Amino acid sequence: MENFDALQTQVDQAQRIVFLTGAGVSTPSGIPDYRSKAGLYTNGHTNRPTEYYLSHDCLVDEPKVFYQFVMKNLYYPDAQPNVIQKKQAAFTNANRAEIVTQNIDNLYEQAGATHLHEFHGNLYRIYCQKCGMEVDYPTYAHSMYHELDGGILRPDVVLYGEGIDQEVAQASVNAVHNADLILIVGTSMRVYPFAGLLDYRQPHVPVVVINQERLDIPGVTAQYQLNATEVFDRLQVKENS
Template sequence: MTDLAKIASFKQDLASSKHVVFLTGAGISTHSGIPDYRSKSGIYNGVSEPPEIILSEDTLYGRPELFHNFVMKNMYFPQALPNKIHEKIAQICNEKGDLITQNIDRLDKKAGNEHVLEFHGNLYDIYCTKCQKKVDYQAYEKDYRHENCDGIIRPGIVLYGEAINPETLTKSVEIMRKSDLVVIAGTSFVVYPFAQLLAYRNPAAKIWLINKTSIPATGISEIIGDALEVFDRL
């Protein structure tokens, strides 16, 4: 059962903070019907090859059909809608905060959040790798080849082996340094360099973890429970 006293304390910290930064992962969007990655029901469970191979630049260009089939079958959920967590985070961010998310499903922006930094990119930022022109989801769904130039189409997400956009890293560090409250939610917090962001926080910032499991970090006030129940009570 979720600790109501801790929720009350968390709510008080949110109210008194001047600038909040949320660090979120796949556990936020599971409540919108989007599976996570590594759980028993996650998209990586039972795959024919390691995800580090399938979701790589080598596969994108060397075996584009495999790459395309995998992302279309497992990663795109265009009908998914934001849930209460997305909406509450959006409300707080638009008032006095920022969100740095690992999620690539655009649900935070759909929720109206105007202060979202998509650390790993966005599935719907689709473009041709040959001519660089933007491609809409419907066209990409039909074919991974661009009809204009026969180039390979890809989503604008960070693949395994690719570097995070330097501007994204710089902006993330700036946000961490200016925030007086850090809220981690819906992430195992083991993927780097995202997990490293905590090292750049304001030393005076308090940290809250809203998660079903603990994470390998110290100095954290924890609510080990379902994020949907916690945010529904705010």
């Protein structure tokens, strides 16, 4: 694999890696990138952009439509973490890295990641909007209503029209600010405010992209146009000395 040794060396020398990740990390687990499937969702009636079905407006105005959409298109309860998530989790467990992800699929949790910042929330944290009680996924899959009080359940994810959780945002900013190596994996860094996290890095900190397609991001110091699954399969996690 071309350039792999240089990448391994760079990773070995870093003490505080930050992985900035997105949908491309979960596609090997069989979870499609909904952003790349624009126009797929017609839902049998009015043709609306995907963004509408994942919006605060849809949740409030047409909660059944919202529920049907997320159940049909976002939940993959049988998906398993792949080698990218597992290896990145191993880096966090060795206190070598933090993960800031746009993914909401719970696969990093399943992989045992620590130092994990889920920028857009997590589909499997589900709560009642009336009483705040959390319920599990099978309960939500069974009904969109909380059986105790009839409140409408929702996943704890950031919908269009909603803001990023301030604690998560601050923790993500801190992680990037403290990083001595930033690895961008499986995201084209086009969605804000996530993409803006890069602005908080220290000057001179290397920003490395691992992506088969070349990305045009300012400040990138190296691009490895390699398959991320192969890279993380091979990448070794050295313990901090």
